[in-house]
Amino acid sequence: MNTHARLPDALADALAGRFGERFSTNPAICTHHGQDESSLPAPPPDGVVFAQSTEEVSATVALCRAHRVPVIAFGTGTSLEGQLHAVRGGICVDLAGMNRVLAIRPEDLDATVEAGVTRKQLNSALHGSGLFFPIDPGADASLGGMAATRASGTNAVRYGTMRESVLAMTVVLPDARIIHTGSRAKKSAAGYDLTRLFVGSEGTLGITTELTVRLHPLPEAIGSAFCAFPSIAAAVDTVIQTIQLGLPVARIELLDSLSVQAINRHSKTSLRDTPTLFFELHGSPASVAEQTEVLQGIAAEHGGMDFEWANQPEDRSRLWQARHDAYYACLGLMPGARSITTDVCVPISRLADCIAATLADLEQTGLTAPLLGHVGDGNFHMLLLVHPDDAAMTERAYDFAKRLAERAIAMDGTCTGEHGIGRGKRRYMALEHGEGALDVMRIIKHAIDPENLMNPGKILPD
Numbered sequence: 001m002n003t004h005a006r007l008p009d010a011l012a013d014a015l016a017g018r019f020g021e022r023f024s025t026n027p028a029i030c031t032h033h034g035q036d037e038s039s040l041p042a043p044p045p046d047g048v049v050f051a052q053s054t055e056e057v058s059a060t061v062a063l064c065r066a067h068r069v070p071v072i073a074f075g076t077g078t079s080l081e082g083q084l085h086a087v088r089g090g091i092c093v094d095l096a097g098m099n100r101v102l103a104i105r106p107e108d109l110d111a112t113v114e115a116g117v118t119r120k121q122l123n124s125a126l127h128g129s130g131l132f133f134p135i136d137p138g139a140d141a142s143l144g145g146m147a148a149t150r151a152s153g154t155n156a157v158r159y160g161t162m163r164e165s166v167l168a169m170t171v172v173l174p175d176a177r178i179i180h181t182g183s184r185a186k187k188s189a190a191g192y193d194l195t196r197l198f199v200g201s202e203g204t205l206g207i208t209t210e211l212t213v214r215l216h217p218l219p220e221a222i223g224s225a226f227c228a229f230p231s232i233a234a235a236v237d238t239v240i241q242t243i244q245l246g247l248p249v250a251r252i253e254l255l256d257s258l259s260v261q262a263i264n265r266h267s268k269t270s271l272r273d274t275p276t277l278f279f280e281l282h283g284s285p286a287s288v289a290e291q292t293e294v295l296q297g298i299a300a301e302h303g304g305m306d307f308e309w310a311n312q313p314e315d316r317s318r319l320w321q322a323r324h325d326a327y328y329a330c331l332g333l334m335p336g337a338r339s340i341t342t343d344v345c346v347p348i349s350r351l352a353d354c355i356a357a358t359l360a361d362l363e364q365t366g367l368t369a370p371l372l373g374h375v376g377d378g379n380f381h382m383l384l385l386v387h388p389d390d391a392a393m394t395e396r397a398y399d400f401a402k403r404l405a406e407r408a409i410a411m412d413g414t415c416t417g418e419h420g421i422g423r424g425k426r427r428y429m430a431l432e433h434g435e436g437a438l439d440v441m442r443i444i445k446h447a448i449d450p451e452n453l454m455n456p457g458k459i460l461p462d
Contacts, residue, residue: 111126
C-alpha cells in the first residue's frame with residue numbers, strides 16, 4: 001500500500017508487485033536517496049527502486065511514464081550541485097546493485113561495466129592487468145554518475161575527463177526504450193555523437209545503465225612531490241610555466257594555507273603552513289627523473305620551498321589521500337558548517353588573474369573559504385563555509401559565488417569545470433552559453449523527454 005501522499009496508489013502497487021522488497025517508500029530510505037554533498041535543501045523522492053538490470057530500469061521508467069511521475073537516477077550520492085534532488089517528487093532508481101564489471105579487454109585498452117561500478121571497484125578488478133582507469137574525482141563515485149556529471153578530477157590534466165573516457169553507453173530513454181550509443185572503435189565519423197550527448201546530461205535525457213570506458217597502461221614509474229610557496233601567486237606562476245613548457249604532469253594540485261592547515265589537522269600531516277602544490281609525474285624512470293629536475297627548477301625560480309618527493313607507494317598513497325580528504329578536512333575548520341563549493345575553470349593564461357581577483361573579493365566578505373583545485377587545467381574551488389542557520393552569512397556566500405562564476409565566464413571560462421550544473425548553477429547557463437544555444441538545448445530536451453519526467457529541474461533554467 002502506498003504510504004507517500006504524492007505517489008499514485010496504482011504506481012506504488014505496480015512497483016511493489018514488480019520489485020517486492022526492492023521497492024520502498026520508507027521515509028528514511030527516501031530521505032537518504034534525496035541527499036547529496038551539496039548545501040542545497042534536499043527534497044526526497046516518493047519511493048526508491050533498487051534496480052539490478054537494464055531491463056528493470058526500463059520497466060521502472062515505463063511504469064512511471066504511464067503515471068507521469070518523474071524518475072531520478074542515484075549512484076553513490078556524492079554529487080555537489082543537487083543533481084539527485086527530487087524537486088518534483090518521483091521515483092529514485094538506485095543503480096548501486098548494478099555493479100558488475102562485464103568485460104575487461106587488455107588488448108584493446110577498454111572495459112565494459114554496469115553503471116553502479118565505482119572507480120575503485122574497477123581499478124581493483126584491473127589489478128594485475130597492467131592497466132588502470134585514471135579518472136579520479138576524489139570520491140569513490142559510480143561510473144554512471146561520473147559520466148552523468150562529466151566528472152574529471154586530479155588526473156584530468158594528463159588523461160582528460162569522462163568526456164574523453166567513455167566510448168559507448170547503454171541508455172534507457174524516457175519512453176523506456178533501450179538504446180546503445182557509440183562502439184569500441186577508438187574513433188568514428190558515423191552520425192551524431194550520441195555518447196557525448198548523454199555524457200554530462202545529468203540524467204535529464206535518460207538513465208545510463210552500462211558504459212564502455214578507455215583504460216590506460218600503468219606507468220612504469222611514478223613520482224609524487226609537494227612544494228611550499230611564499231604566496232599563491234608564486235604557486236600559480238609555477239603551474240602556468242609548467243603547463244606552457246609542455247611538461248607532461250599527470251596531476252598538479254594547489255592548496256592555499258588555510259587548506260594546508262585543515263589537512264595537517266585532519267590527516268596528521270606536517271606540511272609547511274603556506275600555499276602548496278602537489279605534483280605527480282608518470283612515465284619511464286628516465287623521463288620521470290628528467291621531468292623532476294625541470295619541475296624542481298621551475299619551482300625554485302618562483303621561491304618554492306621544501307620540495308620533497310614521495311617515492312614509495314605507501315608515501316604517495318598517504319599524500320594523495322590527504323588531498324582527497326581536503327573537502328572534509330576543510331569542513332572541520334568551522335564545526336557544524338556546510339560548504340557552498342564553487343567550481344570555476346578558466347584558460348590557463350587567465351588563472352593567475354582569476355585567483356587574484358577572487359581573493360581580493362573574498363577579503364571584503366569576511367567569509368572563511370579555503371582554496372584548492374586542479375590548477376593544471378585551470379580549475380579551482382573555493383569552499384565557502386557557512387552556518388546553515390545564519391541567513392546573512394549564507395547570502396554573502398551565494399553572492400560571492402555568483403561574482404566568481406561571472407568572473408570566470410567573462411574570462412572565457414566556465415562556471416563549472418567538473419561538478420556539473422544540477423540545481424545550483426542553472427542561473428549561469430544563459431550567461432555562459434547565450435540564449436540561442438540554450439534554446440537548442442531545450443529543443444533537444446523536449447524532443448527526447450517531452451513530458452519532462454527525467455530528473456526535472458536540473459541543468460536548464462525553467
